[in-house]
Amino acid sequence: MSNAQSLAPSGTPRGLLLLLSVAVGVAVSNLYFAQPLAAAIATDLHAGVAEVGTTMTVTQLGYALGMILLVPLGDGRERRSVIVTTSATSIVALLLVARSSSILELGAASFFVGVACSVVQMIIPYAVDLVRPEERGRVVGGVMSGLLAGILLSRTASGALGAALGWRAVYLIAAGTMTVLTVVLRIAMPAREPAERMRWVTILRSLGTVLVSEPTLRKRALVGAFGMGCFSLFWSMLSFHLADLGYGSATAGLFGAIGVVGVFVAPVAGRLAVGPAPSRLNVLGLAVAGVAFLVFALGARSLVAIGVGVVLLDAGVQASHLTNQTVIYGMRAELRNRLNALYMVTYFAGGAAGTFAGSLAWSAGGWTAVCVVGATLAAFGTLPLLRELRRAPA
Numbered sequence: 001m002s003n004a005q006s007l008a009p010s011g012t013p014r015g016l017l018l019l020l021s022v023a024v025g026v027a028v029s030n031l032y033f034a035q036p037l038a039a040a041i042a043t044d045l046h047a048g049v050a051e052v053g054t055t056m057t058v059t060q061l062g063y064a065l066g067m068i069l070l071v072p073l074g075d076g077r078e079r080r081s082v083i084v085t086t087s088a089t090s091i092v093a094l095l096l097v098a099r100s101s102s103i104l105e106l107g108a109a110s111f112f113v114g115v116a117c118s119v120v121q122m123i124i125p126y127a128v129d130l131v132r133p134e135e136r137g138r139v140v141g142g143v144m145s146g147l148l149a150g151i152l153l154s155r156t157a158s159g160a161l162g163a164a165l166g167w168r169a170v171y172l173i174a175a176g177t178m179t180v181l182t183v184v185l186r187i188a189m190p191a192r193e194p195a196e197r198m199r200w201v202t203i204l205r206s207l208g209t210v211l212v213s214e215p216t217l218r219k220r221a222l223v224g225a226f227g228m229g230c231f232s233l234f235w236s237m238l239s240f241h242l243a244d245l246g247y248g249s250a251t252a253g254l255f256g257a258i259g260v261v262g263v264f265v266a267p268v269a270g271r272l273a274v275g276p277a278p279s280r281l282n283v284l285g286l287a288v289a290g291v292a293f294l295v296f297a298l299g300a301r302s303l304v305a306i307g308v309g310v311v312l313l314d315a316g317v318q319a320s321h322l323t324n325q326t327v328i329y330g331m332r333a334e335l336r337n338r339l340n341a342l343y344m345v346t347y348f349a350g351g352a353a354g355t356f357a358g359s360l361a362w363s364a365g366g367w368t369a370v371c372v373v374g375a376t377l378a379a380f381g382t383l384p385l386l387r388e389l390r391r392a393p394a
Helices: 014-029 034-045 049-069 071-075 079-098 103-129 133-165 167-188 200-213 215-244 249-272 278-298 303-329 333-380 383-391
Strands: none
Touching (some): 014 079, 014 103, 034 049, 034 133, 049 071, 049 103, 071 103, 071 200, 071 333, 079 167, 103 133, 103 303, 103 333, 133 249, 133 303, 200 215, 200 333, 215 278, 215 303, 215 333, 249 303, 303 333
């Protein structure tokens, strides 16, 4: 066995785990830089708001495609090389965004930024693979804290840098940051060989088999999809509700900043999820999310009430999501990347469905209907867990 592979899980340095937490935060930021810069991009490229919005959607589509096509590679190839190669690809994609001279060029480059951002979902199972089973929840919580911090801070950083230096500079700085990160990851990460070397096509063909043969994955993915559905429903409709109250996008952005609560919830949820009855944490989290929609409905015209609801919603959904991931990473280690890919694709599909349901609810009954549908989705998320709850120890 090589020195790279002889690293005992119990001897994993804390500095490496911290690096991986920072890495996911930096990498995921690339998905969200464009959001505060949309108006500046539209002006510079002489494009409409809808066109720039389409490029942001294309970025998310690239991310989803990367998760299903690239993330499973970690189960059949040496994992460090897959991570480093994907990270290096993001550098090129970010530079192409910075030099885009048309909306079509921007869309194509943004798509590849999204694909390369799938490195985030490669790093998380890699980190879990480094530690003992009893440390799994702590590591998932810690790495996810980095991811949530990256999502939160990316919009603030890109907005400030874009105002000072221009939108292209944001992507040039991001490319430089990813260059440094890629080099550091290559030096610091130990190589991790898969249980069995497999061809890419073989890995992709096995995804259907994995989904059919793993009922726990299907159950957890469904729970995650409902949670993400109610979460996306709220955030996609909030700006419309605030507009009715006379507030603009700046106010909506302030509510987004309250999402920092998820950074603190993640480590706690990760530790609790390795207990004997993780489904209880799911139900508690989704119940808190349901209460959030009650607060949104009763305090519909109060910014304070909406703020309280945001804290409850974010904490509840993140607790359930982190529990699902901790359970999934505790399943068959040789399938870890494929399990994560299938879970995350289902999770994001739930978010897309929630956004669509939110638009229908808003058209049918305004904010009250949105709150009813959101609470309903949170309640439905508990249904796949009922049998597991009955078997849980007292």
